[in-house]
Amino acid sequence: xxxxxxxWRQKNANDKGKMVDYNINDVSPDMSFLEMLDVLNExxxxxxxxxxxxxxDCREGICGMCSLYINGEAHGPDRGVTTCQLxxxxxxxxxxxxxxxxxxxxxxxxxxxVVDRSSFDRIQLAGGFISVNTSxxxxxxxxxxxxxxxxxxxxxxxxxxxxxxxxxxxxNSSAMLFVSAKVSQxxxxxxxxxxxxxxxxxxxxxxxxxxxxxxxxTGACEVECPKGISLENIARMNSEFLKASLKG
Amino acid sequence: MATLDSKIPKGPLKDKWxxxxxxxxxxxxxxxxxxxxxxxxxxxxxxxAAATLAELGYNVKAFCFQDSPRRAHSIAAQGGINAAKxxxxxxxSTYRLFYDTVKGGDYRSREANVYRLAEVSTNIIxxxxxxxxxxxRDYGGLLDNRSFGxxxxxxxxxxxxxxxxxxxxxxxxxxxxQIGRGKIKMYNRHEMMDVVIIDGKARGIITRNLVTGEIExxxxxxxxxxxGGYGNVFxxxxxxxxxxxxxAWKMHKRGAYFAxxxxxxxxxxxxxxxxxxxxxxxxxxxxLRNDGRIWVPKKIEDVEAIRAGQLKPTExxxxxxxxxxxxxxxAFGNLVPRDVASRAAKERCDAGFGVNTTGEAVYLDFASAIxxxxxxxxxxxxxxxxxxxxxxxxGQEVVKNKYGNLFQMYEKIxxxxxxxxxxxxxxxxxxxxxxxWVDYNLMTSVPxxxxxxxxxxxxxxxxxxxxSALMQGLADGYFVLPYTIGDYLANDIRTGPISTQTAxxxxxxxxxxxxxxxxxxNNGNKSVDYFHKRLGKIMWNQVGMSRNEQGLKSAMAEIKxxxxxxxxxVKVPGGANEFNEELAKAGRVADFLELGELxxxxxxxxxxxxxxxxxxxxxxxxxxQKGEAKRDDDNFTYVAAWEYKGEPSDAxxxxxxxxxxxxxxxxxxxx
Numbered sequence: 001x002x003x004x005x006x007x008w009r010q011k012n013a014n015d016k017g018k019m020v021d022y023n024i025n026d027v028s029p030d031m032s033f034l035e036m037l038d039v040l041n042e043x044x045x046x047x048x049x050x051x052x053x054x055x056x057d058c059r060e061g062i063c064g065m066c067s068l069y070i071n072g073e074a075h076g077p078d079r080g081v082t083t084c085q086l087x088x089x090x091x092x093x094x095x096x097x098x099x100x101x102x103x104x105x106x107x108x109x110x111x112x113x114v115v116d117r118s119s120f121d122r123i124q125l126a127g128g129f130i131s132v133n134t135s136x137x138x139x140x141x142x143x144x145x146x147x148x149x150x151x152x153x154x155x156x157x158x159x160x161x162x163x164x165x166x167x168x169x170x171x172n173s174s175a176m177l178f179v180s181a182k183v184s185q186x187x188x189x190x191x192x193x194x195x196x197x198x199x200x201x202x203x204x205x206x207x208x209x210x211x212x213x214x215x216x217x218t219g220a221c222e223v224e225c226p227k228g229i230s231l232e233n234i235a236r237m238n239s240e241f242l243k244a245s246l247k248g
Numbered sequence: 249m250a251t252l253d254s255k256i257p258k259g260p261l262k263d264k265w266x267x268x269x270x271x272x273x274x275x276x277x278x279x280x281x282x283x284x285x286x287x288x289x290x291x292x293x294x295x296x297a298a299a300t301l302a303e304l305g306y307n308v309k310a311f312c313f314q315d316s317p318r319r320a321h322s323i324a325a326q327g328g329i330n331a332a333k334x335x336x337x338x339x340x341s342t343y344r345l346f347y348d349t350v351k352g353g354d355y356r357s358r359e360a361n362v363y364r365l366a367e368v369s370t371n372i373i374x375x376x377x378x379x380x381x382x383x384x385r386d387y388g389g390l391l392d393n394r395s396f397g398x399x400x401x402x403x404x405x406x407x408x409x410x411x412x413x414x415x416x417x418x419x420x421x422x423x424x425x426q427i428g429r430g431k432i433k434m435y436n437r438h439e440m441m442d443v444v445i446i447d448g449k450a451r452g453i454i455t456r457n458l459v460t461g462e463i464e465x466x467x468x469x470x471x472x473x474x475x476g477g478y479g480n481v482f483x484x485x486x487x488x489x490x491x492x493x494x495x496a497w498k499m500h501k502r503g504a505y506f507a508x509x510x511x512x513x514x515x516x517x518x519x520x521x522x523x524x525x526x527x528x529x530x531x532x533x534x535x536l537r538n539d540g541r542i543w544v545p546k547k548i549e550d551v552e553a554i555r556a557g558q559l560k561p562t563e564x565x566x567x568x569x570x571x572x573x574x575x576x577x578x579a580f581g582n583l584v585p586r587d588v589a590s591r592a593a594k595e596r597c598d599a600g601f602g603v604n605t606t607g608e609a610v611y612l613d614f615a616s617a618i619x620x621x622x623x624x625x626x627x628x629x630x631x632x633x634x635x636x637x638x639x640x641x642x643g644q645e646v647v648k649n650k651y652g653n654l655f656q657m658y659e660k661i662x663x664x665x666x667x668x669x670x671x672x673x674x675x676x677x678x679x680x681x682x683x684x685w686v687d688y689n690l691m692t693s694v695p696x697x698x699x700x701x702x703x704x705x706x707x708x709x710x711x712x713x714x715x716s717a718l719m720q721g722l723a724d725g726y727f728v729l730p731y732t733i734g735d736y737l738a739n740d741i742r743t744g745p746i747s748t749q750t751a752x753x754x755x756x757x758x759x760x761x762x763x764x765x766x767x768x769x770n771n772g773n774k775s776v777d778y779f780h781k782r783l784g785k786i787m788w789n790q791v792g793m794s795r796n797e798q799g800l801k802s803a804m805a806e807i808k809x810x811x812x813x814x815x816x817x818v819k820v821p822g823g824a825n826e827f828n829e830e831l832a833k834a835g836r837v838a839d840f841l842e843l844g845e846l847x848x849x850x851x852x853x854x855x856x857x858x859x860x861x862x863x864x865x866x867x868x869x870x871x872x873q874k875g876e877a878k879r880d881d882d883n884f885t886y887v888a889a890w891e892y893k894g895e896p897s898d899a900x901x902x903x904x905x906x907x908x909x910x911x912x913x914x915x916x917x918x919x
Contacts, residue, residue, distance in 0.1 A: 012826065030522045032661075038527055038777075045775045045830065050821045053829060055315060057488040059528045061657065062413055063319040078660070085660045110459055111827040118436060121316050125428040129421035132378045134300040134726045136368070141377040142335060145389025155382035155407055158414060162318060191380045 001027050001093035005040065007052055008100045010109050017109065019098075029089035033076060034059060034066065036088055053112040061085040061226065064161030067168070068113055069100040074165035074224045082163060082226045102168035105211045106175070117164050119210040120178060126206035127199035128182045130191050144190050154188040157181045159227045166221035166229075172213030177221040179207050180237035181229050187240050197244040204241055252505070252889055252902045255687040256360045261910045262342075265364040268688070269731055273738035280305035283737050284468040284746070286453055288440045288495050290317030290423065292325075292416055292718055293701025294474030296725030299422035301472075302431035304730055306737075309466055310423070310432050311455060313439045313490055313832070318420045321476060321488040322721060325412025326533035326654065328394065328404035329718040331369040336393050340401040342366045347911060349716060352398040352585050353681070353709020354859035354879060355913050356511070358887070358906060360688060361706045368727040369719050373405055375726060379418040383407050395538055396714035398585035398918070404715045409533050409654045415718055419725070438464075439832060440495045441760040443471055443502050443697065446752045450697035454756050456764075458832060461825035463761055465753045467746035469737055470696045472729065473499060474721070477680035477702040479512065481840045481847065482792070483784025485677035486518060486531040492836035493843050496684050496703050504692035505889035505902060507705035508682035509843065510851035513712055513860050514793050515678035516542075516589035519661055520609040529676040530661055532612070533654055534714040537582045539617035539647065540671070542589070544601040544610050546570045551601050561603070561611055561670050572596055580918040587711045587860045588918060590675035591877075594793050597674070604672055613670035618643035675793060679717060681708040681860065682850075685889040685904075689732035690724060693889075696736060700724035705887070710859025764824045767834045772819040776833045779814045783807060783837070783844055791848050796864040800852040804845050804897060811841040845896035850888055853901065856880035873915060881913050 002025045010017030024040050031039070034056050041051035057065040061082045068083045070076035076086045091097065099113065107115040132138060158181070166177035183200050186192025192199070215234060222231045257268040275283065283306050287298040290312040298310040312320060332345040345366035350357055373391070377383065383405050384392040393402040407414040426432040437458040444452040444467075452467035478493035479485035500506045517532045545551050546568050553559035572592055574581045584592075593610050602608050622643025626633045633639065644667050648655065658666050684692050684699035686706055691698050701721040708716065786806050790799035814837070822828040857866040857877035866878045887904040 028523055028525060030663075031525045032527070035525045035527050039525060042775055042777065045819060045821055046773065048821070051830060053827055057314060057319055057490050058321060058324045059489060060324055060486075060530050061660075062324050062410065063314070063321070063488060064323075065314060065319050080656065081660055085657070087660065087663070089663060114827065117315060121318075121424070121427075121434075121436070124318075124421070125424035129425040130378065130380045131425060132375075133303045134296070134375055134422070134730070136371040136375070136727055138371075138374045138378040141333070141373045141383075142390050146385055147389055148385050148387050151382055151385040151389070154380075155384075155414070158382050158407075158417065159410060161413075162316065185382065186380050189380050189382065191378055 001029070001088070001091070003027055003091065004096040006096065006098045007113070009052070009112055012111055013108055027088050029087065031088045032059070032084055033070070033086040033088065034084050053114050055114050056084055059084040062161060064163040067102045067115065067163060069102055069168055071098050074102065074168040075226050080226060080228055082161070102164050104167045104173035106173065107164060107167065119212070120162050120164065120175070122210060123175065123179055123203055123206045124182065127195070127202035130186065131195060146189060150188045154185045157184040157188070157229065157233050160229050161227055163226065165224050165226060167212065169220040169224040170213065170216060171218070171220070172216050174215050174221070175207050175212040176215040176234050176237070177225065177229055177231070179203050180233035183237045183240055184233040187236060196240065197247050200237065200240045200244045252685070252693065252904050253687060254358065254904055255689060256358070257688065261359065261363050264360050265367055272732065272735035275734045275738050275741060277305050279741040281307070282744070283307065283740060284309065285733070286466060286468040286471045287311070287474065288453065288472070289320065289474040289476060289703070290420070291320035291322035291474060291476060291701060292412070292419055292721030293703070293725045294472070295320065295416065295419035295423055296722050297472055297474060297700055297729050298432055299419060299426055300726055300730040301733070302426035308426070308432045309435065309468065311435045311438045311440060313437065313458060315436055317423055317434060317436070318417060320416060321491050322416045322718070323413045324488065325718055326409040326531065327396065327535035328406035328411045328715040329372065329415065330396070330403050330713070330715045331373045331405060331719065332366055332403060333370050333373060335391060336402045338401045340403050344401065345369060345403065348399045349707070349713060350709065350911050351916055352713040353711050354916055355709065355881070355885070355908065356858055356906065357707055357709030359908060359910060364728065365707050365720060365723050368723045371727055372719065372722045376415060376418050379421060381407070381414050381418040394535055395583060397534055397537060397583045397589065398580070398713045406535065409535065409651055412718060415722065419722070440475070440498065441835070442498050442756045444752050444756045445502050445694060446750060449695045451746045452748060452753060454760050456760070459827050461823070461828065463757055465748035465757060467748045469740045469743060469746060470698065470733060472698040472700060472733070473684070473703055474701040474725065475703045477683065478840070478843055479677045479680050481783065481844050482677040482787045483780050484521065484526060484529050484788070486515060486529050489528060492839070494836050494839045496699070497839040497843055499684055499692060499694070499697060499699070500892050503694045503892070504697060504699070505685040505891055506683070506846065507685035507887050507889045508710070508850065509847040509890070510854060510861050511681035511710045511859060512677060513586055513679040513681060514590045514675045515586055516593055516675050517612060517673045518676035518678070519658065520604060520606065520672055520674040530657065531676070531678060532658060532671065532673055533651070534586065536612060536651060536654065539650070540582065540612040540614050541571055541616055542573050542582055542610055542612055543569045543571045544596050544603060548600060551603060554603050555605055570601070577918045584918045585711055585713060590793060591862060593675055608674045609672040610674065611670035612673045614647055614666065615670070618647055618667070621646035679712055681705065681710060681712050685887065689735060690729050691732070691736065698729060698733065700729055710861055763835065764831065767818070767820040767831055768822070768824050770818055770820065772817040774817045774819055776818060776820065776830055776837050779810055779818060780837045780840065782810050783841060787844055787847070791851055794862050794864055795851050797852065800848050803848040804852070807841060807845045807848065808897070814838065814841055842896050846890060846899055849897060849899065850890065854884060854888065856884045858884070872919065873917065885913070
């Protein structure tokens, strides 16, 4: 199929940036979206132009490196997938596709479609861990049985890949879904209890300092999340935060 | 000059590690504060090493080329992690894990290293659970296990099909704690360009900031590299797009020996190639072979009808299916090791029984498992076990619970529903057992330079068993290197900070800058990928699942030719001082073009078949093992460690003889 692409080009963080039009022909429906961009870039390079910069790595939907705001949706029109798993069969011959970076104050553009998501790392290092040293002498892994339901819910929360689709989809650029996933994982496990109070207070504080907005309660983040992280986690974080504030 | 001393401690196998730990030098806590360690790569090995070294008190500088340490490719590991916990009471033990791993590696790994790996495996699970890693649990709240290939016990711990993700996020959280305390200085989007050797010791690295293009000097008392494997030399592999050999190759060029480069794992269950546009291949976890049965049609006319779209696999009767692994290997069936399963798939496809249009695919079928689980659930719930629709529905729920994300991934890529029709799979390059040579302390042949995880060669021999990569990465990073590095650093407590203003740093930085200037100024007309794809094709066709003398010789010549063309004709758009992915790729492919040739040279010299290395000239000609790979223990029971001498073809071979005192060398039979 033949497509028209409108792609955000921005030389660096200080450049103003603009949408640029490209045509691409003979796209196979079996290609992934990023393979389609590979073909475009090959065309650009052999034609003497600069290729479009975009983040990507594992190309199997787990590393969280790829992003892209495609036709107004984070990771494009399909549900439950990252951009690297989006396939061209979701588009039709003759379509015009708008491709932009994830936009948020806390995700400044580095180049073209590449953004800086280090704000996510800084939230994690504010409290996204359990303080246990490596020793080889921690207690046996089966010493504390964990209710299967809690363990499964902790796992579901822990599958967040930190891509930032929730932020890009939110009118307020809120990172509540991302932060609440980590808070929930530890809140649901006995190992996480000891530091629960400090964890939620510190992570939320850092989230606010990074310039992420407040939750809109509209649930756009959950809809666009490639891993289906549930809004329940935000409710759990709010409850953890309230408990911690009362104790603190 | 570097020597090849494996430094295996004396004494009985089971006491070696304990005795070694008791005897090596330690650095006292106050002195650790005076010592800097560089860690390159933040996957399971690098991430866990960086966190643990920082906990101990060393000043760590960690580097990754991704935008966050959490994105290292360990994250994509699916199926699980082995540990000799024996929670299932099925006869597992440290010895058995050790034995399975040595046998699985086709008796080409170092006994002492593997025993240590099995020993610390149980600590890993304890540590990860304490960190909050949400492993799968049963209804009693205890940890669940499953089976992987090449073993007869259930010792694999897992978190659905995302075990690597959960373990890496555990290591990442341990790193974050230390980054927050200032004990790790983290450098994201930085690529190691060279290692700096001063007075024969590794004392630093040169990096490129991938955002600004700035070339930086970083010094330390020791350099630890956990940069992963080199599977992307094949262009198409299950590795991430950015996975590369450059850090390891730079070490090699600076004096570290490169061991067994030809030992590469071709994983049997990957989604087949769909076209020329393909940029990478996707793995379907080995755990699927717990429940999936692999088959092709028995009759060639059925194969033809399937390819023509006139017949569906579900319409083929049971008696017309060839479950070839169950037929050839009754004892292990669908759970034979990866090298055996891959070769068996190739054998069927080469004989014309491949089931997709390219002729390179076999079925992985869950219908029996869905039936079995469905009946079990119906019985538990007191429902009618003869209600076919109900049984199927219940069975699908169980399968979804176990492998849901893998089935979803398959459906998104192939556009077929694997609950209703068998998956199509084919082998693909997945892991490299070879790597930088290290001694028992994980130190390379260059003092102060360490290699951990997939980047080194030591534990998997000629074939890695499933769920052992995660185990080795974390064993090296959490429990081995943090001890052994102290033995070396104990001599550095009075050294003081290492200066970056030396002739050695100057020279290394200059050569890095010259190469970058060359790329951005070269007046070529072909993209980096053009050369990478050509290299990959040669590797796959001639240095892939099956190798012979003639093919390997011609591969060496062709790779050399492509390398020469690359340096003349490559086009790298953009500048040096900006975000420039093509420039980063050019450097990586330049190194793959050298490694590829050494890889073929190693494969050529090893005229035996062992593990993932299959030489057509070396097969069993008769007896019960007819057609199976034939090892040559008299001539090849050694590690091939190559010393760099300029051109890859000039590399000099050093042999480390492998001694087996606790295991008898046998034909590896899974029949």
